[in-house]
Amino acid sequence: MIGLLDDAARARMDAAIDRSLQRLEQRAARLGEAAIALAAAATAATSDGKRLRPALVVASYRAFVGHADASSEVDHDAIWDIAAALELLHSAFVVHDDLIDRDLERRGIPNVSGRFRTRAQAFGATPEQSATVGDAAAVLAGDLLLFEASRLVADADVDHATRRALFEIIDDAILVSAVGELADVEHAARADYPDTDALLDAAHDKTAAYSFEAPLLAGAVMAGASDAARTQLSLAAADLGLAFQLVDDLIGTFGSRSQAGRAPGADLREAKRTPLIALARDTAAWPRVSSALAVAHTGPIAVRRAQKELEASGARDDLVALIDDRLRRARTRAASPLLPAAAVALLAEVAGTIERRIP
Template structure:
């Protein structure tokens, strides 16, 4: 999402690699199973877009920061990538997923380990989930450790730790609400679904990394608050665009078969809006059979579109992006920060299917 010059991108990768190598080194000394967990963490941390640490660096530069004068920049940026990886690993446990990007994830690897040692299906699932939970815990610990030990002044450290604290708490609240909405007999209203969508992504993916870069650059409290407001709107727009991709995106956009969210009958804000339409009975019927194949998925997409839910969600994304640009026009923000927000907003708009 954010294009960086080669040097900062390489510096971010190096900081992430250093942190993961530390985990791997500590794990190697604590037994064969734990050493294998260290390897699984290393694989889980590899690749990806790494746009959260990119946001930290881009925000820092937008406020006129000079990397050579801020030795804590890249470790702090790396912390947000480890935080993301931790959430992904834990999400896979919550969703009972054993694969990611076409290969076994941490849980999948340890299920295989358990089966190779004669465990039954229940035992394999127990070990797999335990390993993934512990891997996520270690990544969360390392993320906080990176910020706690970063070469920054005391005021910056306090502000950065507060950002991480908020990111963890709000994201956890959003994830819990999302799961509760999914299992409850009654559908949550669209307002509750929108809150969950915001909380599980916006703070840790946008508000906190953007604010962290501003903190590291020595920005004023007024500037950081204005940027955080823009980040909040960007984060909501990003998640809602993701929901649209999950329902209407191409396989290339979604990274899986088209209409995956419809096949899984996910209760997203899109479905919340459909429930408020006169076509809800038709939508509900179509979604209830979407898991049967691509023809049923296309029918669910058609009915959802006709209900007006898709148009309402697209309009909400547009409104959130407009609000983000408005927040970024605050006079306390330098032009570079406003340009950064505008660039991100444009990138999110291009994702809407």
């Protein structure tokens, strides 16, 4: 996804994100040491990411406005703040997602919860108290990032109609993502096993709405795209977003440490109920797969056995076929005459990048 923007555009995009985070840290500085630590943790949660979502905002805007290869100097000044808003929205979701999953690290370093647990231990808190402090900090840091994303849209130099359209996009993204995250948690807690369609819906809702539909639509709105074009774009983006999440499920099960950013087979160790597992459940090999999954948490040898049983069941091939189908649908929808050629090319590039991520 890095290739979506030229270096000058990436620099302006990064600068807008940095300005917003610096504002947060400057305002926190007058409120004491705890506030400073909270703002620093929120900033750290936003650093070192791929910045896919803001790149999609800018790339979509350029595609619809008709100067996809132009210098960043001719872009609307507000596009950088809108791009930054989508990145901060993503960071907020990541912080809250780590809390929900009880993770203490992100990309190999302590996340907000991890940082504040250590901080609490340093002033003598018990392990239980430290966990409470860490959880509270994660909720609050995520909330700060969510508000900052909204503030960027509210303060952007755009007309009323554009601002209203942007808020509708973000409003939908937050609601749909929250519903998808809740469904994911409830699926894990169910005594019975959710069906494949329910798991696919959750996979779409928790990722596609804010990672693909929202940024692509935000860029199109900034460029003045028609309602019909935005509807067609949304359909293609939904397929791209689901394909992206399904590839992430494959990476979480079969990917290397460098691909997943954590130990291989993490989703198996955590017993996540993903569409991949649902597909295996529909095969005759499910008893063997289920037996292997039941002990996958015990270590790398058990993880490897679960991986082999999943592959032997055909579930991996079935999921790859499903990803291919969603990417094919996205390309077909992108080829609509409602979309400019540059937007068609952008969506094709995104589809190709998702395809190349398949482990």
